[in-house]
Amino acid sequence: MNTEQKLLEVIDLKKHFSAGRNKVIKAVDGVSFDVYKGETFGLVGESGSGKSTTGRTIIRLYDATSGEVKYNGEDVHGKKSKADLLKFNRKMQMIFQDPSSSLNPRMTVLDIIAEGLDVHHLVKNEKERKERVEQLLLDVGLNKEHATRFPHEFSGGQRQRIGIARALAVDPEFIICDEPISALDVSIQAQVVNLLKKLQKERGLTYLFIAHDLSMVKYISDRIGVMHLGNLVELADSDELYHNPIHPYTKSLLSAIPLPDPDYERSRTRITYDPSVHDTSEEPEFREIKPRHWVRCTTKEFEKYKKELENK
Amino acid sequence: MSKLLEVKDLRVSFNTYNGEVQAVRGVSFDLNEGETLAIVGESGSGKSVTSSALMGLLPKPQSIIKSGEILFKGEDLVKKSEKEMQKIRGKEISMVFQDPMSSLNPTMKIGNQIMEGLIKHQNMGKAEAKKKAVELLKLVGIPYPEVRVNQFPHQFSGGMRQRVVIAIALACNPKLLIADEPTTALDVTIQAQILELMKEIQQKTKSSIIFITHDLGVVANVADRVAVMYAGKIVEIGTVDDIFYNPKHPYTWGLLGSMPTLDSEDEELYTIPGTPPDMLNPPVGDAFAPRNSYALEIDTVMEPPMFKVSDTHYAATWLLHENAPKVEPPESVKRRIEGFAKTGAKGGETK
Known part of the structure; x- marks a missing residue:
């Protein structure tokens, strides 16, 4: 939250998939949020x-059904020339969940990482290409010698580091991390998270961090958005969200996280989410209930939640 | 409290092309x-x-228990x-596996998968086993067990499938x-x-x-x-x-x-x-x-x-x-x- 400069604006983004005859799956149904420069936004x-789906639509892996994604004020999804697209792709990169299926098994690590460099013509000759890749490998905590190996020779954590090096190769500003640590062991998760934080500090990166492990998201994110059935139901600074959750769904989600603390676990009670508590008299909207804290609710609920907050 | 299980100095190795992988090297617990x-x-x-x-x-045959006792x-x-x-x-002894997607047989009705163990281990008749299967589904919290018992795994969500896997594991009241x-x-x-x-x-x-x-x-x-x-x-x-x-x-x-x-x-x-x-x-x-x-x-x-x-x-x-x-x-x-x-x-x- 350094300068509060908007890097990415998502406005009423929708992505619907057709599932056979007259059936539409509304995977993302009107999501709006901003990501500021230099922050980590958790989803x-x-x-x-x-x-x-939201992450993938932002980076144009899917075409949006409707809505806008603006990067530095420029629409991502509009018609674009090849050159423009290339420029855009260089600024935005993605790290995927499964480090074993997101790396081509027939390519060496050198070629995997250098692919982006080749596409964007960032290196002049073979020597420079190799040097760049070796530097990237060192940056993510691997060795130079790893460049000539193939993905299967690495452990899960190392593969995820290769994925991170690949994303960093083209010097992006914004990285979408789609569950980058879910497939890793606890001790390795911490290593990768520390690496992501270190790189963010060094390079001023902005992250969109998608995950279902809430304690890790809380740890890495500045702000967090909670999604439920294609909609954003609550958005706030991460401390605020954990200490004053308002939407019943957020409350139930938070109460379901087991913590590594036996005494806490013995006394923890889980709140179940009951969608029927919602006021159905009107279509809920996304409203700012207190500065920087947004909740999806109807007017009636808005008043109710506000009182709840004041009484806290 | 009495001891149900005692594992003493269990050692398990796997023979691979590269040599012997010592996966378990002397585990004891009760x-x-x-x-x-x-x-x-x-x-x-x-x-x-x-x-x-x-x-x-x-x-088998690539794994060997090199030594140890498992006293049940x-x-x-x-x-x-x-x-x-x-x-x-x-x-x-029964087991609940990690992946509920792959541990159920996709071509068999849920009910039949639960009944398998009952018929084999407890000599139940088909009708009786089915009744018990419905009870088990109820026990693990699946709504409409009478209907669900005749459905296939793909008609269940991940969490529901894991409940079914637990129901199968519990069918014979394992110790x-x-x-x-x-x-x-x-x-x-x-x-x-x-x-x-x-x-x-x-x-x-x-x-x-x-x-x-x-x-x-x-x-x-x-x-x-x-x-x-x-x-x-x-x-x-x-x-x-x-x-x-x-x-x-x-x-x-x-x-x-x-x-x-x-x-x-x-x-x-x-x-x-x-x-x-x-x-x-x-x-x-x-x-x-x-x-x-x-x-x-x-x-x-x-x-x-x-x-x-x-x-x-x-x-x-x-x-x-x-x-x-x-x-x-x-x-x-x-x-x-x-x-x-x-x-x-x-x-x-x-x-």
Whole structure:
């Protein structure tokens, strides 16, 4: 939250998939949020909540059904020339969940990482290409010698480091991390998270961090958006969200996280989410309930939540 | 409390093209009736191989139980023939697998999959078994069990499928339930439901559970006792409070430190450097020594034995030897433990 400069604006983004005859799956159904320069924006939710689809639509892996994604004020989804697209792709990169299936098994690590360099013509000759890749490998905590190996020779954590090096190769400003640590062991998760934080500090990166592990998201994010059934239901600074959750769904999600603390676990009570508590008299909207804290609610609920907050 | 299971110095190896992989290298523990033991560790630490050995499900012929005893109700399971194991498996000991998507047969109705064990082990007739299947589905909290019993796995969601897998495991009232990462593939909310369900059923049926996981939050929630495994060995074992509030082994410190708490601020996470050892050539001495910043010289020469911390708490690290230098856990881990104790006190008050 350094300068509060908007880097990415997502405005009423929708992504619908058709599922056979007259059936439409509304994976993302009107999501709006901003990501500021230099921050980490966390997106959490259950599987099927549309958090990955949101990430993939932002980077144009999917075409949006409607809505806008603006990067530095420029629409991402509009018609673009090849040259423009290339420029845009260089600024925005992605790290994927499964480090074993997101790396081409037939390519050496050198070629995997250098692919972006080749596409964007960032290196002049073979020597420079190799040097760049070796530097990237060192940056993510691997060795130079790893460049000639193939993905299967690495462990899960190392593969994820290769994925990170690949994303960094073209000097991006913005990286979408789609569950980058879900497939890793606890001790390795911490290593990768520390690496992501270190790189952010050194290079001033902005992250969109998608995950379902809430304690890790809380740790890495400045602000967090909670998604449920294709909609953003709550958005706030991460401390605020954890201490004053307002939407019933957020409350239930938070109460479901098991913490590594037996005494806490013995006394923890889980709140179940009951969608029928919602006021259905009108279509809920996304409203700012207190500065920087947004909740999806109707007018009636808005008043109710506000009182709840004041009484806290 | 009587002992249901005793594992003594279990060693399991796999023969591969590259040589012998020593997956489990001398594991000993016991399990009381009605108790939940959690086994935690990284992938490759041998926790799943240990559980497969208990079930007699090790792939043959490439795996060998090199030594050890698995005493279940006083009988050694290692010496049992495949035929004898078939009578025990699913009846006395059953298992809940990690991936509910692949552990059910997609071409069989849910009901038939539950009935299989009942008909085989308890000589039930078809009609009777079906009635019991409906009861079981009700027990694990599946709505409309009469309808659901005739459906196929693809008509169930992930959480519901895991409930079905649990229903199958429970069908014959097993004495011992082995759950191998039963909630890893599920969302937190569904995970919470499944954990509650398992605890509730345990209270009703008084069965013992071995819970394999790498999620320490889940461990804190379900376990009575915890065994921490590293490189094919148990490095620390104790009650859940021993392990979380008074950990002694540097590896346990590392595991606890690498998880952020909800209050942790901007500090760096404590990490265990490096990666687990190659079990083709397990290192001499303490396998954890190369990743351990507290390693002593003796660690590279001799393996530490199990030191007794208290009646329930044992740890295999030379740091507990009387001649060892006194070391404290790393600051961040200490703060975490203190933090835990605080939230614990708060929890106590509200109770």
